[in-house]
Amino acid sequence: MAVPSDLSEFAGVPAAQARRAPGAVALEFDGAALGYAEFARACEHVAGVLWTHWGVRPGDRVAWLGANHPGQLVLLFALARIGAALLPLNFRLAPAEWDAQVADCRPTRLVHDDAWADAALQLGARHTLPVHRAQALGEQIDAPPAPVHGTDASAVLLVYTSGTTGRPKAAVHTQGNLLANMRIAAQVQRMTPGDRVATMLPMFHVGGLCIQTLPALYAGATVILHPRFSPDSAFVCFERDRPTLTLQVPATMKALVDHPRWPGADLSSLRAMWAGSSLLPASLVRAVHARGVPVCNVYGATETGPFSIALGPEAAMDHVGSCGWPAPEVDVRLKDAKDGVGELLLRAPNVVSRYWPDIAACDADGWFHTGDLASLASDGSYTIVGRAKELIISGGENIHPAEIESVLGEHPAVLECAAFGVPDDAWGEAVAVAVVLREGQAADQDALAAFLAGRLARYKLPRRWLWVEALPKTALGKLQRGALAALRTSP
Structure with missing residues (x-):
């Protein structure tokens, strides 16, 4: 060179x-x-x-x-x-x-x-x-x-x-x-x-x-x-x-x-x-x-x-x-x-x-x-097969689930929430979020989306919403994020 x-x-x-x-x-x-x-x-x-x-x-x-x-x-x-x-x-x-x-x-x-x-x-x-x-x-x-x-x-x-x-x-x-x-x-x-x-x-x-x-x-x-x-x-x-x-x-x-x-x-x-x-x-x-x-x-x-x-x-x-x-x-x-x-x-x-x-x-x-x-591989080349840190990569942008969870968790209607990545043809991955609502609260996707829109970058906003009664957790109370990705999400 x-x-x-x-x-x-x-x-x-x-x-x-x-x-x-x-x-x-x-x-x-x-x-x-x-x-x-x-x-x-x-x-x-x-x-x-x-x-x-x-x-x-x-x-x-x-x-x-x-x-x-x-x-x-x-x-x-x-x-x-x-x-x-x-x-x-x-x-x-x-x-x-x-x-x-x-x-x-x-x-x-x-x-x-x-x-x-x-x-x-x-x-x-x-x-x-x-x-x-x-x-x-x-x-x-x-x-x-x-x-x-x-x-x-x-x-x-x-x-x-x-x-x-x-x-x-x-x-x-x-x-x-x-x-x-x-x-x-x-x-x-x-x-x-x-x-x-x-x-x-x-x-x-x-x-x-x-x-x-x-x-x-x-x-x-x-x-x-x-x-x-x-x-x-x-x-x-x-x-x-x-x-x-x-x-x-x-x-x-x-x-x-x-x-x-x-x-x-x-x-x-x-x-x-x-x-x-x-x-x-x-x-x-x-x-x-x-x-x-x-x-x-x-x-x-x-x-x-x-x-x-x-x-x-x-x-x-x-x-x-x-x-x-x-x-x-x-x-x-x-x-x-x-x-x-x-x-x-x-x-x-x-x-x-x-x-x-x-x-x-x-x-x-x-x-x-x-x-x-x-x-x-036997020829010395490497292939990425997963992410231990649970990052979501959407359109080349790194998004950590906790960034979304910490903001969404401030909404008075949300008891618990967990963000995760789902396959997306356009972006590689899209952000999905599972939400546990507080008692007496109705599922209002538009209200929660508007709440996030003023606080997070647009590419971090969830594209899929899942309403659940409880988040999947281990016996010690640790979130099983992999189980979330296997659940069906709404379009």
Whole structure:
């Protein structure tokens, strides 16, 4: 892979690529192209603004609220130079969920794009948080270069993920973690400066940011950045912009495959379509394979980079359903394996060591316990067969049942409730909830749905409701969630 030999620090990646090929295009966005030299200058300029005018210092956090935008990437590298960290907020969350994250990690500033200006101003007002428009970062402000304080050990990215108790926690990615993930992911995907990578998934997730976007910049490739996914814009991109790689999830793959343009769309520029999902519906994979494009897969978690196990193009056609083999520098083992199935444990330089502010993410030996159950084939490939942590994954979003249960349980009509995942053709899984009502209360799905709608993100809202007299429990009173999934749910 033709990458500069001096890519030894995360914050220095744009400058290293600018030295290699200053005229090469780093980003294409909204009809405009940004060369690597311009990208590197923007990162340096914004670092100066952050330091001189905003007072950002090592260890500080700056939040981002918006769709995919070049300003988010510039801000990330600028913060890295200072030794500060970016907190990308999931725009799909409810305002109350943003409030909880802002209160938890206390960013010093909030940056937004135009589409999320009103929400950002309201969020800033609720927390007395200075708010800035992304485009203002590029204005000509007298800002001398910021001093370089960032190191491999500096926190640079905080990404919230569902915790085992239902309370979201922020995985703290250091510059060393991100650099290792870029190196590993670029190597496995065989990225070169000649690649054109179409980023359509949201960069508030490590999937959209770290599986292809940052590795592409590490490789000196061009990132074709879309504000968000839509099937129509994706087909235009495939046919007009000629990407060589793209990343999708089952929900977006289904939107493409079901679209009227799918049978005749020109996909000839794609040498692979990668997917960020532990479980891929075989029907979707075969539909893409039928168009001559191998579907490769990445297994990982918010805490693991997430590039951990990968199914490359050479095995994609004959390993449908598998996650592939451990990526370079990644150690994998199965804990408490029985009949060839055990909990998947990962250890690698791209795995975070802590959650915010200082909660251990790994065990004493550095292993991250994924909570996923996997089988190991004789050829060394891994397949995910279940989830010990009971997460619901709907449309690429992780949802912990306790997040829903804790809110729904506050409704005066609800005595007990339990959320669980059920198969769904469009989203992979949909949220279902079993409800035990208090005596004298009537089953009113509309009222309970409205109660949740103002408190949870839309993708977390139940699509199936089940009214039961009691939740299935063990003799010790522990919920048998697996028994819930076997019950019939209402449409």
